[in-house]
Amino acid sequence: MEITEHIKYLAAEGQLLAGTAERAGTGAAVATCPKWRVRDLLRHTGMVHRWATAFVTEGHPSYHPAEGEPDLDGAELLGWFREGHGRLVSALTEAPDSLACWAFLPAPSPRAFWARRQAHETAVHRADAQSALGAVVPDMAPEFAADGIDELLCGMHSREKSRVRTPKAAVLRVRATDTADVWTVHLSDRAPRTVRTDGGDADCELSGTAAELYLALWNRLPLEAVTVSGDEGVALLWRETSAVTWS
Template sequence: MEITEHIEALDREGRLLVAAAESAGTGARVPTCPDWRVRDLLRHTGMVHRWAGAFVADGHTSYHPDKGEPDLDGGDLLAWFREGHRWLVDTLTTAPPDVACWSFLPAPSPLAFWARRQAHETTVHRLDAESARDGTADAVGASAPDFAITPEFAVDGIDELLLAFHAREKSRVRTDRPRVLRVRATDTGTTWTVRLSSGPPVSERGETAEADCEVAGPAARLYLSLWNRLPMPGVSGDESVATLWRENSAVTWR
């Protein structure tokens, strides 16, 4: 996907997120993140937007910590979120293509990295906000069978998660007995092979090894399942491999 497409997705998803949050109310429980209320979701995502945008806007070439979450709630929190989201979209839109700044996953450029990362960050949290509005994780995206996520965008997000996030030493998806997980998007025909071992997962596109377990379904459903927002669809083979992913794959802020 192009940088402009990721920025367009970020713009759309942020607006959908805050609209769902406003409808739910900032005190509503977030079923897809049981420890959170909507206020926690807005504070976290708004903080990440400002943190990410600062690397591009200020040209930080090394890691800089975030500035923390605000002690805001209600209408003030919603306004704060909207302001930060708009600033991030505008920052990415007007940044020079060759902007030099820190990033933490492989990408064609820092700008490409931040546009992609924030598009997917915001999309996943948009679904969290919708789960709060609808009152149950099972109702996520109930208004649209594809969760308003295109197959192309979902495949891009699965690529980022499997080929980049979980290739890092920080990944906790590990097992003493080597196993292979296949991920199959039934609507696009895209497959991934994920080799699990005592080290970080090694993933690649295609069916490059015999799988112990396969998870298959539409790309958007897989995307949300691999981010632990929905149950795994179409599990076949050794289900303990899918359970291993489910129990250990959470990507945390700290």
């Protein structure tokens, strides 16, 4: 996807997150993150938005810590979130393609990295806000959802910090039925290795629409939301070890 498309989705998902959080109320429980209330979701995501904006606008060449979460609630917190989200969208829109700053996943450029990462960061947390209203809906555009699956499998879980490990090697295949995208994830006692191929045997296959798979792989929908074929233990391994945490 192009940078402009990622920025478009970042803008839309952030607006949806804020609107959904406002309808739910900041004291509502977030079903997908049992320890959180909506206020925690807004504080966290707003903090991440400001953290990302600092790299884009200040050009930090190495890791730079976030400023922390505010002690805000209610309408004041929603206003703070919307302001920070808007600043991030503007910063990425106005940044030159030659932007040089720190990034933690391979990408064509730092601007491309931050636009993609923040679009999916926001989309996943928009699903969290939905859960506070009672249901997570797999309503993302197929091409955006497939892009997010690719970032998760080929990017986030290619890092050494991934906890998806198993002493017995296994192969997990992920098949998006609406976009025809296929990922083959090789699991072992090392970080997962994902290739974009349909070849070879797989111990387990997850299939469904790109949006269903996106949310299931991010543990925002239950495994029952997609079709699981083969060894369900491999799917459960993913469910139990794949959580991405802020640290």
